[in-house]
Amino acid sequence: MSMEPRIQELVTLKTIAETLNQSNELSPMLDTVLEKLLDLTGLSAGWIFLTDGPPDYVCVADHRLPPGLLHDNKRPMSCGSCWCMDRYWDGRLKNAVNILNCKRLEEAVEHRWGDTRGITHHATVPLRSGDRRIGILNVAAPGKQHFKEEELALLQAVAFQIGSAVERMRLYADEQRRANLFARVGEFSRLLGTNMGTSMEQADLAERVVELIGENFDWPFVALLESVGSDFQPRAVYSAGETSTPYSPVPHSSAHWLEKAVSERRVVPADASEASALTGGDFRLEEAGAILASASAAPIPFSGASNSILVIGSEKAGERSRVDCEVLEALAEHVAVAFESARIDEYNRELARWEERNRLARDLHDSVSQMLFSLSMTAKGTEALLKGTDVDSALTAVRDMQSLSQSALKEMRSLIMQLRPVGLEAGLVTSLKAYGEKLGLRVLPKMDGIRELPRAVEEALWRIGQEALNNVVKHSGTGEAAVSLQLSDTAAVMRISDNGRGLVEHTAARRPSSIGLSTMRERTEKLGGKFTLTSTFGNGTVVEVLIPLQLPSSR
Template sequence: MNKPQLALAKGEKTVMSEEVGMQEMVTLKTIAETLNTSNDLNLMLDTVVGKLLELTGLTAGWMFLINERGDYACVSDYNLPPALLRKDKEPMRTGTCWCVNRFRDGRLNHAVNIINCKRLEDAVEFQWGDTHDITHHATVPLRSGDKMLGLLNVAAPAKEHFSDSELALLQGVAYQIGSAMDRMRLYRAEQQRADLYAKLGEFSTALGLAVNECSNSDAFSVKVVQLLGQHYDWPFAAIIQQKNGMFVLQAVYADNKVRTLSSALVSSEAANHMNRVIHSHRATSLSAIEVAEILSLYEPDQTMNSIASGMVVSLPYHTPGETGVLVIGIGTGTAGPVQADLEMLEALAEHIAAAWESLKLAENRRELARLEERNRLARDLHDSVNQILFSLSLTAKGAESMLTASEQAHPAAEAMKDIRTLSQEALKEMRALIMQLRPAGLEAGLLHALQEYGTSQGLQVVMNRTGMRSLPRNIEEALWRIGQEALNNIRKHADVPSAEVSLKLSEHEVVFTVADHGIGGAQRPKTSSGNSLGLSIMKERAESLGGRLEIVSSSRKGTTVTAVIPLPFESV
């Protein structure tokens, strides 16, 4: 070849190289523009695969996304041969191939030629249909930085080799696709975070309005899981409370229904997991097996089978002895919890704890209102009825003295004596009622107050105390009322001048006992409506605190009233 011909060939090669370079730049520019046209991942992938094939002259392409566990899914395809479209693209959804195996093993870091495509070989071997003479494809890993996302495969009939420049172009496109996918993932995560916090605001508002409807912790737990079911699309939500050192499954939302299971104890393995969550103060993700372990006592027909993963977070109650855990189940077909879900769950737990504190404050306000009303009633009775009864007693005594002063007793003298006796009894009852309405002396302690009260009723009260710890105000007042009623019954019916009061305190409960050695319930009036009402009120007071009241009575051993009340955990 002479020099002019050599120069002409070099010039043609330069022109061709420049044309190829321009084509590559146009391809990359077009792909970049296509990637920025949509925030819908599937639509974007379908569009970009079609555009890539159009610009490169290839005819078929498909894309696999592969997660950390190695599970793959064909998320986009373009112009697949009929052999790979059979049975709703079953060859693309099942089985394995060389490129996927290489990706799982970490040996696929750059664009490569694939000599044998197992899916196409199977199509020929098992006669699945026409393969359009496609036997080879190029495989390009999709990545964003160091994060591997999946594979891009492209092919054309009778094309058995891809040049280095073609592979370099495909690798550049794959980097663009991977970066766009990561951008969309971040966009979806932020969008999901915004949606979750919008739902959190609606949930918090509804919970704040519903707090006043709740009278105790059981009702509060039911309301919480009910509102979670209304505002979120979680198929399962449960609240577990710690009572006396044991974790109890208190309320459950599942199958669009709310159930209360306040007597269902979780397993020891689940309790250990709950303690770790409580001590960490952080939300954690759960596998389906861990959710099933935690909620092993709750076995709905279909709910547990539909849960793929879950989340759990402690409820940061500020009330001593109150500990709770919120468990969320995430359904199959839904992505597992990400950091945004866990952060939102922690915020959700804070809102629930704030509502719980509002409930306790409302209870305290109601209790203070009741105390104020009792004090007002006690003052009114003391200033009015008590003074009238005292005046009546003095008047009857004076009239009786006048009627008995003469030598011959007046017929009305005996009646006046009865009036004086009855007025003194009524005055004594009124003073006891005022004392019950206004429990003066509790500031010095429950036993001291009961001893003072017994003395005022003419009883010698022997006190006995075992154990040292503080009593919550509501429990102390309930025991005060139970002790008052028991001492009143002893004064009226036991026919003895003394009583024994004991208080046994342990870590988990208080045992309060009032006993006498009188004639016993067998000889006491049983038709008195006041007596039966008093006993029922004592039982109601004990049961309202989760405890029980036992009354044992015999004509030989007297009567023993025992109240057993569980105590909340007391931190040291």
């Protein structure tokens, strides 16, 4: 090689290197590089394909294509196979080579798509960065059917530069996407935590999880599946902007990659054929409406759902699969925590129900049962009196029976009211006032601030208020109580007070763990609140409950 061609080669490599370092946008950069390469080498046309594997590829840059390849908005460059791509995919294309002729150009001539300007052959150069293969570079000129070894060597050197630049830009784009997606993971976790505060059932939680992922990420398909017997049962599917709950099972025989994700407890990607089956064929999830080219599945590491998996799908093959798999794994862990929290909440609710049943059973035994027993004994005594001549004593016994039956009825109504909180739609303070009046109390209500309370908070305050008013009736020795509720953006504070006898010191010492007081304290602390009881013998009692509230959402 003479000095002049050698200098020209160095100038070409220097110019290409400078061009590749001037931009972080892939397509504009490759368009500019291709233009400069053709100008410096005297070639007339070129194009670059990028691919992650068969059968998908994309023409990311082209320059001065002949009309035959521009047909129908460059359709010949975006569909069908060709000899150079086939050789690249099957591993035969390792270095820059001469392609004897171009299948795309031959088809353009055959179908009369337009003039090929005398171009029949091109050189093909694989693009790679290290061991990673990226795509191919094709260049051509009219009448040129053979490229010299020096020309192929120069094209090979340029291809190495392009491959390194593409990989650098992909890594940069991956980092940008990773940062963006993990920021969305944080928002997803916050929104999911907000929903968990409403004590959702696991079936509703599955739908909400899928819906939140669909709304906060750019994956067109999200599904939550559970392995049941020989099938995967869809619990919720997000596609085309909607969440549904299809009931058709997914056979294990058609989902080996899903089985692998469950058995090996790791994220498993799927190729185009496996992913596309999610929305048709044996999977029978046609309701989803998406056509997928790739997908990934992650097991949910939750002991109560050890065979559940979270699946995401994309309409592009292999797009950003490494980053998306990392994010999918993080999402699966957040979902596992949510399901575990829902399970614990359900357990706590069931425990609370049993505690409430036990308390009501004790109350029934201590009050209604004893009254009814007394009523029964009095009735027997009355029967004996009526057989004799002591009419006055018999009348007194009948009056005692009436009084006992009325007391028993009143106590029973109170317990029934506790079982079924009727009237909360009128407001918490109004409902407590009505409840106290049914107990025979004169209730003085006071309300400060207006805002909607979460259901769990309102029900807890209702139950605590009921118990406090019951205590006023049973222990205070007064017929009056004050109920106040103070609401702010950050807390709800309820006070129930009376001017009765207060707690008797020796009685309190004997019963340090009163069931009623313990229940009120537990309800408060379960919601992260503070329970305070202030009582002085002879000066009344004040029950104060403070429960923190979330700030109103700005969304």
